[in-house]
Amino acid sequence: MIFQISQDQIGQRISELRKRKQFSQEDLARMVGISRPSLTQIELGKRSLNIMELQKFGQVLGFSLDDFMSEKFSLDTLDYLEEKKEQNVADRISVPSLKVGKMKNILLYILEHCAGKPNVGETVLYKLLYFSDFNYYELYEEQLTGASYRKLPFGPVPQNLDTIINDMIESEHIQRLRTEYHGYPQTRYIPLVKADLTGFKASEKEVIDRVIEQMSDWSASAVSNYSHKDIPWMVSKDGEEINYELAFYREPPFSVRNYEEDDAL
DNA sequence: GATCCGTCTAATGACGTAAG
DNA sequence: CTTACGTCATTAGACGGATC
Numbered sequence: 001m002i003f004q005i006s007q008d009q010i011g012q013r014i015s016e017l018r019k020r021k022q023f024s025q026e027d028l029a030r031m032v033g034i035s036r037p038s039l040t041q042i043e044l045g046k047r048s049l050n051i052m053e054l055q056k057f058g059q060v061l062g063f064s065l066d067d068f069m070s071e072k073f074s075l076d077t078l079d080y081l082e083e084k085k086e087q088n089v090a091d092r093i094s095v096p097s098l099k100v101g102k103m104k105n106i107l108l109y110i111l112e113h114c115a116g117k118p119n120v121g122e123t124v125l126y127k128l129l130y131f132s133d134f135n136y137y138e139l140y141e142e143q144l145t146g147a148s149y150r151k152l153p154f155g156p157v158p159q160n161l162d163t164i165i166n167d168m169i170e171s172e173h174i175q176r177l178r179t180e181y182h183g184y185p186q187t188r189y190i191p192l193v194k195a196d197l198t199g200f201k202a203s204e205k206e207v208i209d210r211v212i213e214q215m216s217d218w219s220a221s222a223v224s225n226y227s228h229k230d231i232p233w234m235v236s237k238d239g240e241e242i243n244y245e246l247a248f249y250r251e252p253p254f255s256v257r258n259y260e261e262d263d264a265l
Numbered sequence: 266g267a268t269c270c271g272t273c274t275a276a277t278g279a280c281g282t283a284a285g
Numbered sequence: 286c287t288t289a290c291g292t293c294a295t296t297a298g299a300c301g302g303a304t305c
Binding site: 024025026036037040041043044 | 288289290291292293
Binding site: 037 | 276278
């Protein structure tokens with residue numbers, strides 16, 4: 001028996017996801033290209049949506065259709081509303097296990113270094129994290145933040161980062177800022193405290209620094225396009241988790257490891 | 266086939282209301 | 286007062302039947 005999702009549930013899920021992202025109905029409606037009252041109707045379960053619309057919601061809110069339709073998805077969403085403590089956050093994000101403290105500091109660190117760069121919105125931020133994680137894994141065969149990434153339409157997106165970010169906003173480590181960049185709505189984060197890298201290995205910092213140096217000036221679409229040519233991204237299926245092991249199948253210019261001494265440049 | 270008609274769905278703007 | 290959200294009336298478009 002396939003799980004059947006009702007119109008009410010679709011609306012509820014969209015509403016919850018919207019609130020998680022702290023969008024207003026008006027914001028979200030504009031982003032998906034419908035009127036605000038229409039969105040109200042959708043969230044209340046009084047209007048149905050077609051597959052194209054749902055896809056659009058997925059792009060904006062960061063979910064895959066598979067996720068959205070699954071039974072488990074609703075549980076995750078409800079769990080989130082009930083749990084707030086950091087240790088629960090850490091428990092829930094498993095395989096690979098996310099080091100929440102580390103992720104927070106890396107996030108702060110990246111934000112510090114991109115403070116003055118208007119191009120670094122949420123999209124670019126995700127990609128910087130993705131490349132930091134996968135580059136580090138390729139080089140050292142160890143997890144950096146341990147976050148798991150999913151293949152979503154705009155590129156790899158760290159799972160459950162929402163939870164961490166909301167946590168950080170609540171504890172006033174960062175601040176969310178919604179602005180416009182080239183006419184498109186952009187979500188930015190401002191670091192309010194300094195990153196604490198004392199527990200970091202030199203190698204870890206170096207990998208992050210290189211990623212920041214290489215990509216932080218690129219536009220969101222440039223970073224997005226670049227990430228779409230990365231092997232781990234390419235061979236993963238839409239909506240699925242990107243396996244860290246795939247980092248070893250990378251080819252130049254993505255590969256950060258010198259397998260042989262034949263750098264023919 | 267073409268045309269007319271009833272029904273349904275969705276978009277829109279205006280308005281009301283509650284919270285801050 | 287402003288913002289966010291829900292509701293309402295009106296309108297337009299799509300669709301399915303009947304009829305010619």
